[in-house]
Amino acid sequence: MNKDRIYSFKYAILTRKIDNRILFTLLTTFILIATTTPIILAAEEDNVVITFDPDGNIDIDISLASYNFSTATAGMWTNSTGGVFTLYNNGSVPMDTQIKTNATTDEADMSLNASGVPPSTDEYAIYIEDLDFPGYLTTAYAVEFDQALASGDSRTFDICLLIGVNLSANHSWQTSTIYFQGSIS
Secondary structure, eight states: OOHHHHHHHHHHHHTTOSOHHHHHHHHHHHHHHHHHSOOTTOOOOOOOOOOOOOOOOOOEEEEOSOOOOOSOOTTSEEEOOSSOEEEEEOSSSOEEEEEEEOSBOTTSSSEEOOSSSOOOTTEEEEEEESSSSOEEOOSSOOSEEEEEEOTTOEEEEEEEEEEOSOOSSOOOOOOOOEEEEEEEO
């Protein structure tokens, strides 16, 4: 198109000398072209899907499933000695170990004293030694007793029992359960 034709087209539109049907057709054509032309500024997205099988497990074992201290004298420590118990990491990743015990004996005659102070009447305390962090047992997995035990490795340890000096009766045999939990290190 030359300049004269563009000018005459503008003049015809402005002075309404072009038929309204032609104008409607031109506007419709421009709208269709505008809506079907891709927008250049729009963002595009793509993705990659990955699949994996996590490999690693914790498998904690303790040798000696039970231990009999026999007679435990009130006010005196009764200990296993020489690494009687063994903690095993049979899993495939390094393991931290937490330990807890029940709040009372299974017979409910005696209560756990987890504070580390000498137990009082009808109380007992359990102490774990020879692991990374020896300490008194509580009723929750609150602290680690051993850290970063390698896969396939083991550690020996001992359990110590202290009964309070005062007993309200000559109690029958008492049983307390100690629980071990391994977590990834």
